[in-house]
Amino acid sequence: MRKSKITAEEFLELASEGVPYVGLLGCRVERLERGEIDIRMPWQDLLRRPGGTVCGPAMMALADIALYGVVLSLVGPLALAVTTDLNVHFLRKPAPGDLLGRGRVIKPGRSLVVGQVSIEREADPHPVAHAVGTYILPPTG
Amino acid sequence: MRKSKITAEEFLELASEGVPYVGLLGCRVERLERGEIDIRMPWQDLLRRPGGTVCGPAMMALADIALYGVVLSLVGPLALAVTTDLNVHFLRKPAPGDLLGRGRVIKPGRSLVVGQVSIEREADPHPVAHAVGTYILPPTG
Amino acid sequence: MRKSKITAEEFLELASEGVPYVGLLGCRVERLERGEIDIRMPWQDLLRRPGGTVCGPAMMALADIALYGVVLSLVGPLALAVTTDLNVHFLRKPAPGDLLGRGRVIKPGRSLVVGQVSIEREADPHPVAHAVGTYILPPTG
Amino acid sequence: MRKSKITAEEFLELASEGVPYVGLLGCRVERLERGEIDIRMPWQDLLRRPGGTVCGPAMMALADIALYGVVLSLVGPLALAVTTDLNVHFLRKPAPGDLLGRGRVIKPGRSLVVGQVSIEREADPHPVAHAVGTYILPPTG
Numbered sequence: 001m002r003k004s005k006i007t008a009e010e011f012l013e014l015a016s017e018g019v020p021y022v023g024l025l026g027c028r029v030e031r032l033e034r035g036e037i038d039i040r041m042p043w044q045d046l047l048r049r050p051g052g053t054v055c056g057p058a059m060m061a062l063a064d065i066a067l068y069g070v071v072l073s074l075v076g077p078l079a080l081a082v083t084t085d086l087n088v089h090f091l092r093k094p095a096p097g098d099l100l101g102r103g104r105v106i107k108p109g110r111s112l113v114v115g116q117v118s119i120e121r122e123a124d125p126h127p128v129a130h131a132v133g134t135y136i137l138p139p140t141g
Numbered sequence: 142m143r144k145s146k147i148t149a150e151e152f153l154e155l156a157s158e159g160v161p162y163v164g165l166l167g168c169r170v171e172r173l174e175r176g177e178i179d180i181r182m183p184w185q186d187l188l189r190r191p192g193g194t195v196c197g198p199a200m201m202a203l204a205d206i207a208l209y210g211v212v213l214s215l216v217g218p219l220a221l222a223v224t225t226d227l228n229v230h231f232l233r234k235p236a237p238g239d240l241l242g243r244g245r246v247i248k249p250g251r252s253l254v255v256g257q258v259s260i261e262r263e264a265d266p267h268p269v270a271h272a273v274g275t276y277i278l279p280p281t282g
Numbered sequence: 283m284r285k286s287k288i289t290a291e292e293f294l295e296l297a298s299e300g301v302p303y304v305g306l307l308g309c310r311v312e313r314l315e316r317g318e319i320d321i322r323m324p325w326q327d328l329l330r331r332p333g334g335t336v337c338g339p340a341m342m343a344l345a346d347i348a349l350y351g352v353v354l355s356l357v358g359p360l361a362l363a364v365t366t367d368l369n370v371h372f373l374r375k376p377a378p379g380d381l382l383g384r385g386r387v388i389k390p391g392r393s394l395v396v397g398q399v400s401i402e403r404e405a406d407p408h409p410v411a412h413a414v415g416t417y418i419l420p421p422t423g
Numbered sequence: 424m425r426k427s428k429i430t431a432e433e434f435l436e437l438a439s440e441g442v443p444y445v446g447l448l449g450c451r452v453e454r455l456e457r458g459e460i461d462i463r464m465p466w467q468d469l470l471r472r473p474g475g476t477v478c479g480p481a482m483m484a485l486a487d488i489a490l491y492g493v494v495l496s497l498v499g500p501l502a503l504a505v506t507t508d509l510n511v512h513f514l515r516k517p518a519p520g521d522l523l524g525r526g527r528v529i530k531p532g533r534s535l536v537v538g539q540v541s542i543e544r545e546a547d548p549h550p551v552a553h554a555v556g557t558y559i560l561p562p563t564g
Contacts, residue, residue, distance in 0.1 A: 019196045020187045024165070046161050050220035055160045057202035060227070064198050079191035084394060085367050085416060086201070087228045087510040089537050089555060091530040106553050107514035111393070112366060112418070114512050114553070130529050130537070132512060132555055134367060134416075136394070225535060226508050226557060228369040230396050230414060232389040247412050248373040252534070253507060253559070255371050255412070271388050271396070273371060273414055275508060275557075277535070300473045303481050306447070328443050332502035337442045339484035342509070346480050361473035368483070369510045 002034040004073035011072055014079050015065050022061050027101075029069070035105035037069035043097050053093040054128075060088055063117045063131035066103035070115040071135040074108050078137060084112070086133035094121055094128040111137055143175040145214035152213055155220050156206050163202050168242075170210070176246035178210035184238050194234040195269075201229055204258045204272035207244035211256040212276045215249050219279060225253070227274035235262055235269040252278055284316040286355035293354055296361050297347050304343050309383075311351070317387035319351035325379050335375040336410075342370055345399045345413035348385035352397040353417040356390050360420060366394070368415035376403055376410040393419055425457040427496035434495055437502050438488050445484050450524075452492070458528035460492035466520050476516040477551075483511055486540045486554035489526035493538040494558040497531050501561060507535070509556035517544055517551040534560055 008029035431452035
């Protein structure tokens, strides 16, 4: 595993401070290497949904930010990389609690980067959601 | 077009008040019929993203809430209907402004409901995002 | 609706003769305009699946060829345009019979083209499958 | 890893003999355990596509059959289990040659089973395609 091209601090500045709706989630980077990231979304009442579980849009935001982290770990702080498609499967209804988004690159391309994200509860091997998506990189000059 | 099995007020109570992270978006129902919904997500600074555009997770939340509306228009106020999968394609980067989520049912099943959502700018025929997803209904007693 | 940049004959030569596994389906173009195509996949015993219905991989092939037609209608006979992602929802189990793949462009981009395909039975408004996907165009010289 | 609820022979009878369009691919099961399958799709000229690579519909068929194998490994020979959605990302253009579909379960549910498939070349760690999809099981009596 080689070194990420962006630090956790640089990444959170782009992903959380630059995107306030995502910033509300208060996500923290727990691990960041080239092509791999673990992000924690701490539980807060903001995330609840009927049925006593975590709302889907917060999990999709976590998936998207984790993919963004995977992409920037490969190419550095390119704020203008954007999602072109995201596919999410919701697998289990997690009880209220922190969630971890574990992202990793599947295909590191020059214009398209594909990655996947497993959303998990702490110390539980069964994921609660699984996402695959593509980011497109801005053309380099 | 037949009558929706849920009113706009009932729907927003479930989708916005029951799900605070979605409630922050301040979405408004503009039209609700059986199998069809138009929802407006008003522009606010909370939604911005680097590049002067609307952040993807807010658009995904709009897609999900529009699908939820489509589903509840068919079955009534079943809070426990949940997304099983959602696929989103991001097509264009919208300038800051209101977005409309136009949802409609593709398959009204007894346990699975599939719908699609076109996310559009006012008075612009070119969608900015397109989503397809499935909700699973709780078993009826 | 403007004129397609490829004729039905040119398209079938690329899509059916150039791709023998797809050619076995014997698809016929019923309508081809810029950004829109209707393709018929005639019923044959090759397509059956347990349960007396049409097998999913044949429907996925129909979706993919219809998207390919949409793309080539926009850009002309670029054999090297390839799918980057395809999302298919299977909605109903069709009885044995011809299927129509109705494709249309959602986003005609310079490098990425996104389209959707509704797979339908003749004279039946309820689709049996729905697909959304992206093609990437080869860089132009 | 526990024992599969279906043998490779039983599975191929359902998936290949019962579905002739898939049977043409001549797939072979290389490994089958509960929740995991490796399937080989041998190279043949039938699979070619312009650009000297393997056609997408054959890879989608391989993904679908591998998911079917994962599902039947959990529940036994239920021919009527059917795909509800399949999402495929095409990552690299493989040169003509055998492909391996490596499927594994992500969520073994009572009515919905979600799995993923990595399509790979022999002795090459970089996948050429990645799929995630859902099968729905027929109600048990």
